[in-house]
Amino acid sequence: MKKLVSKIKIDKNVLLKTFFLILLSILLIFFLINHTYLQFLANGFNQIAKADLQVYFFDVGQASSSLIIFPNDCSMLIDTGSKDSRNELLSQLDVALSENGLKKIDFLLLTHSDADHTGGVKSVLDKYQVDNIYRPKLTSDSSLENEIDFKRVETLTYAEAISSIMSEPNCEVSCVEKRFIDFGDAFVSIYPGEKEKYSETNAYSPFVTVSFENKTFLFTGDVTQEREEEFLDDIEMLNLQIDFLSVSHHGSKYSSSERFLEAISPKYSFVSAGDKTHPSNEVLHRLKGVGVEEVFCTKTQGMLAVGIFDDGDFKIKMETNYIDLPFIIVLLFCGCFAVLKIDFYNLKYYNRKYFKHF
Numbered sequence: 567m568k569k570l571v572s573k574i575k576i577d578k579n580v581l582l583k584t585f586f587l588i589l590l591s592i593l594l595i596f597f598l599i600n601h602t603y604l605q606f607l608a609n610g611f612n613q614i615a616k617a618d619l620q621v622y623f624f625d626v627g628q629a630s631s632s633l634i635i636f637p638n639d640c641s642m643l644i645d646t647g648s649k650d651s652r653n654e655l656l657s658q659l660d661v662a663l664s665e666n667g668l669k670k671i672d673f674l675l676l677t678h679s680d681a682d683h684t685g686g687v688k689s690v691l692d693k694y695q696v697d698n699i700y701r702p703k704l705t706s707d708s709s710l711e712n713e714i715d716f717k718r719v720e721t722l723t724y725a726e727a728i729s730s731i732m733s734e735p736n737c738e739v740s741c742v743e744k745r746f747i748d749f750g751d752a753f754v755s756i757y758p759g760e761k762e763k764y765s766e767t768n769a770y771s772p773f774v775t776v777s778f779e780n781k782t783f784l785f786t787g788d789v790t791q792e793r794e795e796e797f798l799d800d801i802e803m804l805n806l807q808i809d810f811l812s813v814s815h816h817g818s819k820y821s822s823s824e825r826f827l828e829a830i831s832p833k834y835s836f837v838s839a840g841d842k843t844h845p846s847n848e849v850l851h852r853l854k855g856v857g858v859e860e861v862f863c864t865k866t867q868g869m870l871a872v873g874i875f876d877d878g879d880f881k882i883k884m885e886t887n888y889i890d891l892p893f894i895i896v897l898l899f900c901g902c903f904a905v906l907k908i909d910f911y912n913l914k915y916y917n918r919k920y921f922k923h924f
Contacts, residue, residue, distance in 0.1 A: 602657045606665070609868075610883050615665040617873025617881065619752055619778040623812065624658045625864040625885070626651035627840030629682035632785060632812060633659060634776055635666055637876075638750035642673040643696075644774065644785055646686030649723065655686045656693060658869055663694075670695040675742070675756075676727070677771040677787030679704045679719040687727035691734050699731050699739045700756070702770050708732065717763050717770075742772050751876070752778040760796050768815060769793050775806070779878045782807065784830060786814035786821075794826035801829045808832040810872055813853070817845020817863075827856040834882065836870055837863040 606612065614620050620635040626647035634642045641663065647655045663669070674696045676684055690696070705716040707725040710732035731739055747754040757773040764770060771787025784806075789797075794814075800806070811832035814821035816839040835858050837845045845863060853861050862870050868885025875881075 603661050605885065606661045609885050610881075611662075611869070611871055612665065613881055614871040614873035614883055615662075618876045619776070619781075619874040620662075620666070621776070621783060621810070621872045621874075622658070622662050623836045623838055623862075623864060623870040624655055625869045626655050626686075626838065628816065628844065629685065629840070630787070630816065630838040631655050631659075631683075631686065632838075633662055634754075634783075635662070635668070636749035636752045637778070638752075639666065639668065640672040640749050641668055641670075642675060642754070643671050643690065644675045645677055645683040645787070646674075646690050646727075648682045648685035650685070652686040652689040656689055659690070662871075670697065672696075673698045673700070673747075675700045675772075675774065676702055677742075677774075677785075678702050679706070679721065679724040679727075679767050679770070680788060681721060681723040683787065684727040685723050688730040691730045696734060696737055699734070699737055700742045700745075701728070701731060701739060702767075703741050703758070703762070704767060704770055717767075719767060742770075752776060757797065757800060759793055764790075764792070766790055766792075771814075773797055773800075775808075778874050779876060781809045781874050781878065781880060783810045783812070783872075784808045784832070785812045788815040788818075789821060790815075791821060791823045791826070794821070794823055798826065798829055806830060809834065811835045811858075813837045813845065813849065813861075817849045819846040819848040822849045822852060824852050824855065827852055831856060833857075833859050834872075835861045837861065837865075839863055839865045841865075 618637040622633040624631045624633065624647065627650065629647040629651050630645045631647040632644045634644070636642070643659070671690070671694050674690070676687070676699070679702055703716045704724070705711055705714060705718045706728040707718070707720055708728040710729050742756065742758045744758060745756040753776070755775045759770055759772070768788035769790045769792055771789045771793065773789065774785040776783040776785070808830040809832070811830065811834070813835050817837040832853075835853050839845055844865075850861060862882070862884060864870060871883045873881045
């Protein structure tokens, strides 16, 4: 009888171990599927989601895309990264929107026609309803394009982006113009180029300011030094002081002139870059020279986010302390497997011996 009890206990222990193994397998699959969301939580981005104004600088390689979520729960996506980064964009965009209970995008602003800013347009429009789109004053080769006297850009990516925009249902499409938009307690100002035509497509990028609780963001697309010079008068007239700067053209040395940076006096700077040459050492030196407290870069720190609260306090989060959760779970799985010492041969053996008593 004692032998029988002992064998029953052994059987229960093995079954318990098997149960834990199955549970760990299920958890491993869950973690692998929800990798982006778990990174979001592990790096404290859920604290940003509690802020009244949220700004996300997505990690989309050598490209650019930013999301703003306003106090009234409206959202604005500025640029859509490249075709190559569309999966990364959607993954990060999905988490940021779903964490706020949002299922659509209220505004999409395309700063200019370059493929690293418009490549993800179709993917975004295929997945989300977008109510308003501001497009550049640049004509594409799309068959749906209206005949307008704008500079023509003959690239397939831009043509596909415009075709997707023109086909988007229930969406109001407008050209980038000077606008002032009220989002509850937050305000957006859009300052396009002063000229109708520029030699470089980058120069069509507008300056976009977002203000909330005495904190101001400046988004610059790929603005050139020519455009920076144009904007200096507005900076002086508006007495514009910038707290958070989205650095132009991925930190290219041909933008972010010293004179421009001195005029706006940014406190924190954010660079969206992914190749070996960006951001340039020249721009990093200029930023430090005008007193920027910290320069953040998606290339080394992953997705970046700023949250502004209604008391004026703010938080900045990044993926510097990257936690490779799937790898950790695999290690945990292997460790538990070793500690539990599951022996399926013994399980079969004990079951066979146990049932002989009946």
